[in-house]
Amino acid sequence: MHLSKIVPVLEKIAPPELAADFDIGRIGLNLDLDNDIKKIAVALDPTDYVLNRASEIDTDLLITHHTLIFNPVNSISRTLATSLKIALDNGISLYSMHTNFDRAKGGINDVLAKKLGLSNIQELETGRIGEVPLCSTETLANHVSKSLNTHVQYVGERDDIKRVMVFGGSGFRNEYLEIAKKHDVEAFISSELKHDVIRSRGELTLIDATHYATENPGMEELCPRLADMLGLDVEFIHHNPFIRVI
Numbered sequence: 001m002h003l004s005k006i007v008p009v010l011e012k013i014a015p016p017e018l019a020a021d022f023d024i025g026r027i028g029l030n031l032d033l034d035n036d037i038k039k040i041a042v043a044l045d046p047t048d049y050v051l052n053r054a055s056e057i058d059t060d061l062l063i064t065h066h067t068l069i070f071n072p073v074n075s076i077s078r079t080l081a082t083s084l085k086i087a088l089d090n091g092i093s094l095y096s097m098h099t100n101f102d103r104a105k106g107g108i109n110d111v112l113a114k115k116l117g118l119s120n121i122q123e124l125e126t127g128r129i130g131e132v133p134l135c136s137t138e139t140l141a142n143h144v145s146k147s148l149n150t151h152v153q154y155v156g157e158r159d160d161i162k163r164v165m166v167f168g169g170s171g172f173r174n175e176y177l178e179i180a181k182k183h184d185v186e187a188f189i190s191s192e193l194k195h196d197v198i199r200s201r202g203e204l205t206l207i208d209a210t211h212y213a214t215e216n217p218g219m220e221e222l223c224p225r226l227a228d229m230l231g232l233d234v235e236f237i238h239h240n241p242f243i244r245v246i
Contacts, residue, residue, distance in 0.1 A: 001037050001232060003029075003061065003093055009229055010063070013222070014101040023099045030067050031087055031094035037061045040230070042223050043237040044216050046094060048083055050237050055090035057235060062087070063226075065108070065219050067096035101218065106225070108168040108218035115217050116147050116189070118164060126176055127167035127190075129183055135161050137205045140187055150213035151245045155198055156205035161186040168214040172197045172206065180204060190214065212240055 007029060019027055041059040043050040046068040054062045068083055076084070087094060101107040109128045113121050118130025132140065136159040145152045163185040167176055171190030177197055180188045186205060193208040220236045227234040 001230060003032070003035055003037055006037055006040075006061065006230060007095070009226075010095060010097065013225065013229075014097040014104040014107060016100055018103045019098065019100040026067055026070055027096050027098050027100060029093065029095050030069065031084075031092075033088075033091055033093045035060055035091055035093055037093075037232065040226060040232055040234045041237050042219055042226070042234060043239060044212065044219050045239065046083065046087075046096075047239050048086060049239050051083060051086040051090075051092065053237050053239075054092055055086060059090075059092055059235075061093045061095060063095045063097065063222070065096065065098060065101065065215055067098065068094055101222075102168060106221075108215050109166060111218035111221050112166045112168045112189075112214055116144060116164075116166060118166070122183075124165075124179065124183075126179060127165055127171060129163060129165045129185055131162055132164055135159075137161065137187070137207075140164070140205070141207050144189055144207055144209050148209050148213040148217070150210050151243075152207055152209045153193065154205065154207040155193070156187075156201060156203070158186060158203070158205055161205060163187075164189060166190065166214075168218060169211055172208065174200055177201065177204070210243070216240075 037060040039059050040061045041054040042063045045066045046064045113128040121130040137157050141154045165180045165185045165188045167190040170192040172193045189207045191211040191214050223234045223236045
């Protein structure tokens with residue numbers, strides 16, 4: 001199947017117009033080799049490990065959440081040159097779906113909510129809100145850790161958690177904190193917890209489940225969808241950064 005026939009399918013799954021303003025012009029077909037696609041690989045990040053693995057399994061198209069090049073460049077570093085060389089030498093086109101896939105139905109946030117077993121899920125522009133059986137902060141934190149197979153850190157002890165907001169990736173920002181408060185949730189699960197957000201949390205429990213673990217499941221679940229829609233071989237490539245915690 002030619003690449004030009006695959007792009008519309010990807011845009012149907014994650015419409016570009018759903019992307020945040022800072023993503024405009026940065027998502028979609030980042031490396032267009034105008035090639036025929038027999039095998040697709042999916043990953044969270046286009047790391048050299050992922051690119052090399054994609055070449056080993058004869059991938060023609062690599063779809064990632066994060067793009068290889070985010071900011072405009074005037075010169076190409078050795079690191080970027082190495083990554084591009086792997087893709088070019090092996091005929092791998094690159095496509096990224098970022099904040100548009102966060103917001104899309106069946107995307108990053110929907111999968112995260114499902115992975116955590118939330119019920120009565122409410123769709124927001126910037127995340128999802130759902131319910132869990134009444135529990136304490138420690139119980140919820142342990143559930144998140146086991147469900148996502150990751151270490152967590154948290155702040156805010158309480159024993160009345162029922163409504164939970166989730167946001168895959170770096171959602172611990174004050175503007176998202178205000179959304180959580182506005183919707184009367186007791187706990188907010190995301191990643192990249194910062195000091196200013198901790199200071200502004202009020203009574204909210206905040207659970208940091210890492211950037212990788214909150215987004216990776218959504219990309220993995222994309223694989224069977226693509227295989228069904230395109231009738232092609234689609235393989236997921238894991239590359240967990242394995243941040244060590246002592």
